[in-house]
Amino acid sequence: MILASGGIDVVGEAADGAEAVAAVRELRPDVVLMDIRMPNVDGLEATRRVLAHVPGCRVVILTTFDLDRYVYDALAAGASGFLLKDVTPEHLVAAVRLVDTGDALLAPSITRRLVERFAAGDRPRPPRPPAVHRDLAALTPREREVLTLMGRGRSNAELAEELTLSEATVKTHVARIFAKLALRDRAQAVVLAYETGLVSPGDPDE
Numbered sequence: 001m002i003l004a005s006g007g008i009d010v011v012g013e014a015a016d017g018a019e020a021v022a023a024v025r026e027l028r029p030d031v032v033l034m035d036i037r038m039p040n041v042d043g044l045e046a047t048r049r050v051l052a053h054v055p056g057c058r059v060v061i062l063t064t065f066d067l068d069r070y071v072y073d074a075l076a077a078g079a080s081g082f083l084l085k086d087v088t089p090e091h092l093v094a095a096v097r098l099v100d101t102g103d104a105l106l107a108p109s110i111t112r113r114l115v116e117r118f119a120a121g122d123r124p125r126p127p128r129p130p131a132v133h134r135d136l137a138a139l140t141p142r143e144r145e146v147l148t149l150m151g152r153g154r155s156n157a158e159l160a161e162e163l164t165l166s167e168a169t170v171k172t173h174v175a176r177i178f179a180k181l182a183l184r185d186r187a188q189a190v191v192l193a194y195e196t197g198l199v200s201p202g203d204p205d206e
Helices: 018-025 045-052 069-076 090-101 108-118 141-151 156-163 167-181 186-195
Strands: 031-035 058-063 080-085
Touching: 018 031, 018 045, 031 045, 045 058, 045 069, 045 090, 045 108, 058 069, 058 090, 069 080, 069 186, 080 090, 080 141, 141 167, 141 186, 156 167
Parallel strands: 031 058, 058 080
Antiparallel strands: none
């Protein structure tokens, strides 16, 4: 499907997680589509290893399991988002292009349900790197607002419309937030927004 879309090269394929890690180390792709359930090394562990060896790579998880424990585990492992396996070809290609730009693939409905699951105590919070100090006091009021909306799954275009800003200005705010809080992408921003209380269950989606 990706080859048929044009403009995206498929540089390799792998039968399981171990092969995926080896292929990424050799081929250095921009984006990896990673299954969850695989023999030898599963997709979550493979994602951790891939990002440890090639930090700039973006991983999108492909799963048949909608919003079960794998969703948070994938984000905690460093994935930039996830797709269900019944995704349309057009959506799949768009997702690859999206994460390649540094964005994260998290729809507002997915974000909301993920936050609610955290709040219910279903998943333990992941340990944070000890060298990283994430202090929301470093953010300006506007940056806190942007982070809150990112935590609810807003894209840059949606942020620009909602805050009456240009997309260029939104991108500047997002970049500053990531730099100040040592965040890699929106997936980490969602988790942090929940953990710091910026986003809470019951918050309106709109």
